[in-house]
Amino acid sequence: MKRKIKIAVSLCLLIVMGSFFLMGCSSASDKVDGKLEFDSSMQLEYAQNFTVDNYKGGYKIIALKDGTRYLTVPEGKSVPKDLDADLVVLQLPLTNVCLGSTTAASLMTDIGALDAVTLTTQKRESWYIDKVGAAMDAGKITYVGDYDTPDYEMLTAKQPQLLIYSGMLDSHPEVADKFKELGLNCLVDRSSDESHPLGRVEWAKLFGILFDKEDEAQKLFDEQKKVVDSIDAKSTGKTVLAFYRTSNGSCYVRNGGDYFAKMIELAGGVYYPANFNADKSGTTKMDAETFYQTAIDADYIIYIDFSSSEQLTQLSELVAKDPLFADLKAVKNGNVWSTQQSFWQITSTLGNMISDINTAITATDHAHDDLTYLYRLK
Incomplete structure (x- = not known):
């Protein structure tokens, strides 16, 4: 019995001494002032x-x-x-x-x-x-x-x-x-x-x-x-192109090495066109005809809205910008989504944005036509 008491006392002392040692190390570090170690x-x-x-x-x-x-x-x-x-x-x-x-x-x-x-x-x-x-x-x-x-x-x-x-x-x-x-x-x-x-x-x-x-x-x-990890990243096989259009008619397609293309991939999509400037970030400028040839077979299109005054809500409004858009596969099938105008100012919740993209390209009905960061052009 006495031996057990001695062992217990010794353990307590070791714990107390260890605590003091750790406290000493911590306080010593905290006391460092005016020098870089x-x-x-x-x-x-x-x-x-x-x-x-x-x-x-x-x-x-x-x-x-x-x-x-x-x-x-x-x-x-x-x-x-x-x-x-x-x-x-x-x-x-x-x-x-x-x-x-x-x-x-x-x-x-x-x-x-x-x-x-x-x-x-x-x-x-x-x-x-x-x-x-x-x-x-x-x-x-x-x-x-x-x-x-x-x-x-x-x-x-x-x-x-x-x-x-x-x-x-x-x-x-x-x-x-x-x-x-x-x-x-x-x-x-x-x-x-x-x-x-x-x-x-x-x-x-x-x-x-x-x-x-x-x-x-x-x-x-x-x-x-955690949000990104929870998304089923298995490819849906759906091809997705992302672009924006300026008032002078130029179209800017996100390059395959851009972060937005990566968001589409993390959402289970296949960025389109395949291997499009895969080593570059940012965008590539195209005229309307080149854009039409590039985007014609994409299953989904995400229109990135940078406008502070004009927000598209209808497919007809997109087609009005250029009649060629009417023949795009995504337009014909009603699979064109637009980012909310707040998109370009948001960095902190990109995981949630990826989740929205996943919902947009996997939803089988129109129950999710309006998400937090995306909405479908009708």
Whole structure:
């Protein structure tokens, strides 16, 4: 009996000592201040356009594929000395941010980070994310001019800690140069460069770091991955083409290497035409005749609606744009679907969008003609 008591006491002591040891290690790491001691790297599943290195004391370095790097300094911690000249220092918390990327807005909204946004380069009427619109109506977010012609005087007066822009900034280097001249930090949201839709969602983890919402970001990503994993990805054999049309009559077909083609494949569809620019993302421009020859035998067509003023609801409206459309197989069979106008601003729920595509191409009746992100042209 005494021997058992001694063993029990010894085990208790080991547990207590182990706990103190772990607490000591944790507190030692937390006490790291003003220096960078590498700890680990974030393991990403799909995203390929950013990396994150974790340092003791809560410091992190975010590196984008475009070569820019950002050091996040935890609240209450000192900025390390002798940093690389190209390292942009972001002192947390970020509470005064200018938002020039709608896809970033989608991710930030769904992880609860929208309160940090005070300025935007998007006009009120161009927002389809309800919470952003509501924040502008309430005066919490102010329009600061378009992304390529922002009000520099207002930016200088407001002094945002960070500007988050889309990749469109690449075509306006003079704007980026002006930000540098004014001493304003800018981060380009490269989520749109991700070829896998879940890679785009995984950018939530980057914004989770910037706005102390890492758990929320992980939860969002896990939820969307679960939605995709739950879809029967076995090919339906149905061919699906995705395109949009501009007001001048040009048609833009999504390339086979584009993320939207990947969404169709994850939904059980076969992207059409087979192997169409499979090594390219983005779109290919076509005239009406070339588009007709390309799309004529597709089982389904998804019309991507970028219009802010005109939303198609009828097949006749699509045919009115070009009589050739009337002879397309998908049009004849009533298998043309359109994205909602909010589509191009949504990144956080791409898993649910894939689920909608799956429903659209597998539904045997018209019970699902109106989904969250898609609706059938009638």
